[in-house]
Amino acid sequence: MPFVGIGDEEILRCRKCCSHNTRVTVTESREEVTWRYCRCLDCGERFKTVERYAYAKRAPLNPPPILKGCDNYNSRFVPADIVAIRSLSEEGLSGAQIALRYGCDRSTIHKIVNYKTYTDEY
Numbered sequence: 660m661p662f663v664g665i666g667d668e669e670i671l672r673c674r675k676c677c678s679h680n681t682r683v684t685v686t687e688s689r690e691e692v693t694w695r696y697c698r699c700l701d702c703g704e705r706f707k708t709v710e711r712y713a714y715a716k717r718a719p720l721n722p723p724p725i726l727k728g729c730d731n732y733n734s735r736f737v738p739a740d741i742v743a744i745r746s747l748s749e750e751g752l753s754g755a756q757i758a759l760r761y762g763c764d765r766s767t768i769h770k771i772v773n774y775k776t777y778t779d780e781y
């Protein structure tokens with residue numbers, strides 16, 4: 660695929676034999692960067708070019724706030740649950756036992772008990 664606005668020969672010159680007889684074999688585009696895997700038709704040398712935007716993509720000015728804890732739409736708990744889960748854990752119940760009671764994964768319980776999630780509820 661040819662470059663737009665730049666002469667092919669300026670960029671796609673073989674690193675080994677300086678031949679202009681090269682081809683882009685694969686183009687991989689990501690958000691900020693484009694890789695081009697190239698091959699020299701004369702000597703078989705393979706090389707890669709990296710094209711990156713000089714300026715990062717502008718972030719939206721007013722990103723919607725991410726709702727935390729029980730306010731999050733995916734939350735299955737109410738604040739009272741969080742309090743109960745933490746006190747059950749203090750009473751010595753294991754994460755798995757509490758998870759069974761609330762129908763969730765024990766890692767979820769673990770994160771609640773250790774204040775990794777639901778940090779505003781207590």
Ligand SMILES: [Zn+2]
Nearest residue numbers: 673676699702
């Ligand atoms: Zn070459």
